[in-house]
Amino acid sequence: MTSRGPFTFLVILLIVAGIASALFRHQQLGIPFLPGTQETVWQVEVKVNFRADGGPVQLILSLPPDQADYRIINENTVSAGYGFAIEERDQQRRARWSKRDAEGEQTLYYKVDLVRDPAEIEAPPPGPARSVRFDEPYDTAASAIVNAVLPKSADALTLAQQLIREMTLTPPDQNVALLLDRYSMENLFIDLLALAGVPVRPVQALILEDGRRRQSLVNLVQVWQGDQWYLFDPSSGRVTDTSNLLMWQTNTPSVLDVIGGSRSRVSFSIISQTRPALTLATANAQGMNAPSLSLYSLPVEEQSMFKLIMLLPVGALVVVLLRTLVGLKTSGTFMPVLIALAFLQTQLIPGVISFVMVVAIGLFIRSYLSTLNLLLVARIATLVIVVVAIMSIVSVLSYRLGLEAGLTITFFPMIILAWTIERMSILWEEDGPKEVLVQGSGSLFVAVAAFLLMDQPLVRHLAFNFPELHLVVLGVILMLGRYTGYRLLELRRFATMIDD
């Protein structure tokens, strides 16, 4: 007899470990708690064309950051013969392709799958604003613009907004027109803000739109205010809706650098797909190469078997609950669970009908067998054959009658049925038909209850995708194993003792 302390500790440990592991995997791998959750996946393909000069070639392509609004679930390249590596410097990921000897037209692909994951990411504060110097006469013009806008602003954001208004006036302001002759819109916007002492940086983003091909990155500007970056489009103003914007690179002028080649071209194509969140999560787990507990690492055939096996503990829990808390009598402790598993294949009503039918016919034939005076093993073997015969006859008859449901009868475990018939028969002879009815209906009740629980899509989903939740089931069963309270049916059994 173990003392109470370690036992309680074990139970709590099991339950906490099960729930914590499930939560962790839900968080980390994104395995959904609910079945059928869908997520949109953006598939971005980057196609790089260039003409190699004939000699060593290096290409450096900037890649989207791993942790922006979008989470990368999968990325790969198609680049025959090229060495490939992903490196990260100054918060910018880059892909580096390399080849010793390349000549002629070359095409490389980079593919990335992303899902939207609006996680709050704390941006590192920028350094002090860059000092900018314009050449004369641009310097005077720039200072004039800044001096005109500065009094009308309250902070970096309003300053940026006012600046954009000033720069997009029609007819254009003289100073602006002068500067735009020399500088591009983005660069001017950035430099003017820097002149005003506002931390600012150029970013390039991809607009995610389903089915777009040959896209290029758009130039945008981020302005630092408070503790985060705000996005601006220098030609239109503040960008508030960033949901379809994929930040590709920051602070870097070029998307692609080619060494040893010329006439390079980068184009982006985008498609969106809806995929079950579950598929994503498993793909994610495989992508991470993490040693995962997932049953998805098994071959598909074994997986479908485990989908049933993982439901067994749930059925066992139902049996324990109904026997120790309610006090139902069943014929054979876990026979009802096996019957419930068969119900999963046959569906409930056809299952119950065929089960009752097989057992009833079997009992009838068994009553004849008992007059034959057979030894036990021979008798059970005879019953197995009888069960097989009943099953095949029922299958053929129901097929002829056009009842497809009758064919599912084969899913019942035959040996279990034979033993059930044997037990029921002995029960009938020794304790009378009433006890057969009590235990038979008890077994059927437990089987149906177990089936109803195991048939829930949520239960199936959790049992298979979060095997660790079985630790919780185990903990509960252990706890029930030490339950010393009354059973529900005992309250009735002993009721006469306290009638007064």
Added chain:
Amino acid sequence: MWANPITLWRKGILGMNCRNVDFISRYNPRERYPLVDDKLQTKMVVRKAGVTVPDLLLVIATQHEVEDIEHILANFTQFVIKPARGSGGKGILVIVGRDGDRLIKSSGSQLSAADVKRHLSNIISGLYSLGGRTDVAFVEALVTFDPLFNHLSYEGVPDIRLIVFKGYPVMGMLRLATRESDGKANLHQGAVGVGLDISTGASIAAVQHNRPIERHPDTDHLLANVQIPHWRALLTLVARCYDVTRLGYLGADMVLDAHRGPLLLELNARPGLSIQIANDRGLLPRLRHVESLDEMQHFTIDERVDYAVEHFGHATDARQPSLWDNVKPPQSIAS
């Protein structure tokens, strides 16, 4: 119809889960089970320790021995065939006499030698044993019941079930077969349970199907004033069974033989809970009482029996009104 669990608990009723967890699994070592699950083995072991049992006539262990058993059985006119591992009285065949070649069952029906052989063969092939394991049949002498029981039981074997906890007899009942129970003494099959006062061996209350009754449904015998003879000897006998088996929570089934006095029929490591209904008392207070006792307090069997007689009598814990109070007065008095 439904009892409040708190009321049940206050009354000290032992439930199935509590029995299994707190008593059977705690006080009954697993390795001791085979001893009581096999009635033949129980018989052999307790007899050595001085517990009286019905005489063993014959052991039939193989199908081969069944072949010419009629010649051997011809020596006996009254006997009982039992499976060694049968449970709940299953497979017990009581032969009370002979009519030429035919044997007469306790119910009066007759059996041929072939019927008996078939029964023996069934026993050996495991029809009545738990899990269908092959079994052994044994034949023992028929108990001549104490004349006391002549009007008490309808056919079948009236036996006395006692719960022995750590060697202290804590509760007892007399089980009487009825027509409904088909000669068996199992309460759930409709037998009558009569609660017995541990200190005196007198009847306290009687139930059938969990309902209080006053007279035997078939023999119409009044059950209120039954006094079991040899009570003290009986208690001593069952208390001794604990020392033999070392099973802390034990059910002992006894019969009273007219000549030999109390005899042990079988022991049970998982005795049922109906005894509480027959006694209108919960087992828990008495079990907890025994648990609270110092292990060294009572060394001998006599000391334990003395203690039980003193503390577990009906009068000593008569906190609850007797079941008799609820029973309607007999027709003769009422009219």
